[in-house]
Structures are given as structure tokens and as C-alpha cells.
Amino acid sequence: MSSVTVVDHPVLTHRVTQLRDRHTSSDTFRQLVSEVSGLLAYEALRDLGTTEVTVDTPVAAAAPARRVAEVVLLVPILRAGLGMVQAIQEIVPLTEVAHVGLRRDEATLRSDVYLDRLPRDLRGRRVIVCDPMLATGGSLVQVCDLVVGRDAAEVVALCILASEPGLATFGAAHPQVRVYCAAVDPGLNEAGFIVPGLGDAGDRLFGPPD
Numbered sequence: 001m002s003s004v005t006v007v008d009h010p011v012l013t014h015r016v017t018q019l020r021d022r023h024t025s026s027d028t029f030r031q032l033v034s035e036v037s038g039l040l041a042y043e044a045l046r047d048l049g050t051t052e053v054t055v056d057t058p059v060a061a062a063a064p065a066r067r068v069a070e071v072v073l074l075v076p077i078l079r080a081g082l083g084m085v086q087a088i089q090e091i092v093p094l095t096e097v098a099h100v101g102l103r104r105d106e107a108t109l110r111s112d113v114y115l116d117r118l119p120r121d122l123r124g125r126r127v128i129v130c131d132p133m134l135a136t137g138g139s140l141v142q143v144c145d146l147v148v149g150r151d152a153a154e155v156v157a158l159c160i161l162a163s164e165p166g167l168a169t170f171g172a173a174h175p176q177v178r179v180y181c182a183a184v185d186p187g188l189n190e191a192g193f194i195v196p197g198l199g200d201a202g203d204r205l206f207g208p209p210d
Contacts, residue, residue: 004167004179007043012036012182019160020198029204030083033132033160036182037084038091040158044180045072045092068093073127075100077143078115080202081130084158088128100143111139122152129155132201134162134181135194137169144174161185163194
């Protein structure tokens with residue numbers, strides 16, 4: 001089973017409540033997803049690699065300090081994962097981005113990869129997979145299969161909401177991947193949506209597809 005951290009904080013709980021509300025506008029929804037993503041990344045990257053440096057302050061020369069030295073690879077699962085990236089980049093000083101696109105068959109709930117921009121070799125890299133909704137777990141499993149298969153040193157999944165069955169499915173496939181989320185919901189409906197959930201995150205972020 002994967003290590004699952006539910007970041008339990010009143011400011012996150014408040015934002016998740018707003019995300020769940022069907023009356024929340026798309027503009028507000030995008031802002032909330034951004035805020036929650038930044039808070040999750042802050043928690044997940046407490047052990048981010050740093051190096052010792054010195055800086056000249058207004059009152060002292062060569063004061064000891066530390067700077068982030070690790071370049072984190074962000075992997076948003078398209079399209080909803082795009083809504084998480086900018087906020088994480090604003091929090092984390094050194095990042096690169098590699099997109100992975102999945103197209104889901106609404107009848108079978110299975111997904112096919114239509115875009116893979118991952119580097120061929122991920123040895124020594126920490127990879128943050130961004131997927132707002134860990135519902136059935138299938139999409140996250142597929143993307144982590146790709147990342148782990150390219151020898152990433154560490155893989156972390158950031159999800160705003162997760163379902164209990166989705167976490168079980170994902171944990172069975174990738175027990176070594178740490179999952180950080182803002183809330184866990186009990187189940188899924190027949191269409192594979194998290195219940196009570198917040199609906200289709202991609203549609204609420206960017207509008208319904210044609």
C-alpha cells in the first residue's frame with residue numbers, strides 16, 4: 001500500500017469545501033486548485049535538496065544560508081493536471097515540466113496515452129505527478145508505470161481529492177509512491193467519478209470539451 005498523507009489543515013479544508021460547491025465559478029475554481037496545489041507541494045517537498053551558500057545582507061557580509069539545489073520534474077496528467085502546475089512552480093524554485101496526455105474511454109473507463117513528453121532517462125530525478133482527482137486510480141497507475149519504468153529515483157503523486165477504492169488500486173500497483181492529497185472520499189459512482197467529489201475537474205477548470 002502506498003504511503004498516503006492527507007494534509008489536514010483548516011485552510012485546505014476551507015478551499016476543498018469551495019471546490020466541491022457546484023456554484024463555484026470556473027475562475028474561482030481555477031484559483032482554488034492553484035492554491036491547494038501549492039500547499040500540497042509545500043508539504044510534499046519538505047526534504048527538497050539544498051546547498052550551503054553565503055549572501056551579503058544589508059548588515060553583514062557572507063552570511064551563511066541555503067538555496068534549493070534540486071530540480072524537480074513536474075508531470076501533469078492532461079488536461080486537469082495543468083491546473084496544478086503554475087502554483088507549484090511559484091512555490092518550488094527549480095522545476096521542469098513534462099506532459100503526459102491520457103484519453104479515457106467513458107464506457108470501459110480505460111485510458112490510452114496520446115502524449116508522452118517524459119525524458120527517456122529519469123535516473124536520479126524526483127518526479128511529481130499532478131492529478132487533481134485520484135478516482136479509479138487507473139490513470140495515475142498508467143503514468144507512474146511510465147515514470148517508474150524510466151528509473152526515476154523518487155515518485156510523488158499530488159492529488160486534490162482521492163477515493164478510497166482508487167487509493168487501494170493505486171497502492172497495489174505502486175506501493176513505493178507517496179501520495180499527498182487534501183481529502184479522501186469513500187466511493188465512486190457508476191461513471192467512475194468520486195462521490196461526493198467535485199465533479200469533472202477538467203471541465204470545471206477549462207470548460208467541457210467539444
